[in-house]
């Protein structure tokens with residue numbers, strides 16, 4: 160009897176060791192230890208054996224069963240580990256990889272790219288970028304910028320009032336005063352931002368964007384303004400550009416100028432095929448901004464912050480971002496910037 164037990168054990172041990180996967184192992188377990196298998200049967204029959212055999216057979220059969228139980232358990236652990244490894248290889252996910260970037264939808268608005276391009280040019284010339292409030296006091300928007308009390312821009316037909324002394328800023332120039340209050344000279348800043356005027360037609364929208372420039376130092380002259388704007392014009396519209404200054408008037412600059420850039424669409428006002436240039440209207444020049452030397456009356460408002468008009472000078476300029484973008488990209492209608500028509504937006508950025 161004990162020989163048979165040894166035989167079963169040897170056979171079962173080999174089968175356990177050879178089981179290729181958990182399912183096969185379970186099959187082997189049922190084959191040798193299941194309810195109808197020989198070894199358990201044998202164990203159940205021990206009681207019927209002659210008393211002198213019971214001890215030895217019972218002990219051998221029990222040991223065999225325990226051994227097989229242990230071997231099956233060990234092999235099951237091994238197989239489960241192997242199967243897990245295989246599964247991990249099969250559906251490998253490398254969690255250290257960056258996630259799938261979302262398909263790039265959307266793009267920067269033409270006004271944003273234009274603003275950034277202009278900022279980059281002036282940063283390259285040594286200017287800092289500053290920003291100011293869009294809701295402004297009459298003091299900063301008009302008074303401290305030397306506007307006469309009768310100046311038409313103060314009127315409610317031109318300007319949005321949010322209170323008796325509060326307006327939506329009509330230009331970025333109020334930041335000239337705010338910046339000088341905060342920082343003594345020298346100062347070299349540009350100020351991009353939204354501005355508001357009660358105007359609405361093909362070339363005017365109630366809200367648009369400007370970039371202000373302000374440079375205050377000792378020995379600043381109109382030539383510095385011209386040189387700075389020439390560098391800007393060439394960086395924006397091409398290296399062959401020229402600029403010219405025409406006399407103009409602004410309350411807060413003296414002298415004041417309007418600045419033109421030489422037309423980049425024609426030669427001397429005539430296109431290559433001999434027509435009058437539609438961009439410069441045959442004049443060979445295109446107006447791009449207003450500028451001038453900071454009026455000493457303006458410095459008087461910030462004299463206590465270190466701006467003594469006897470010691471320092473400055474130039475200032477203000478340009479419309481939409482206008483620059485329209486010229487540069489041939490945008491025919493100002494309202495296209497704000498309609499958000501995808502066919503327009505998709506052409507830029």
Ligand code: PHE
Pocket residue numbers: 329330331332371372409412449450451475476477478
């Ligand atoms: N603020 C003026 C405007 O909006 C432009 C300007 C700025 C002119 C700075 C001179 C100096 O028309």
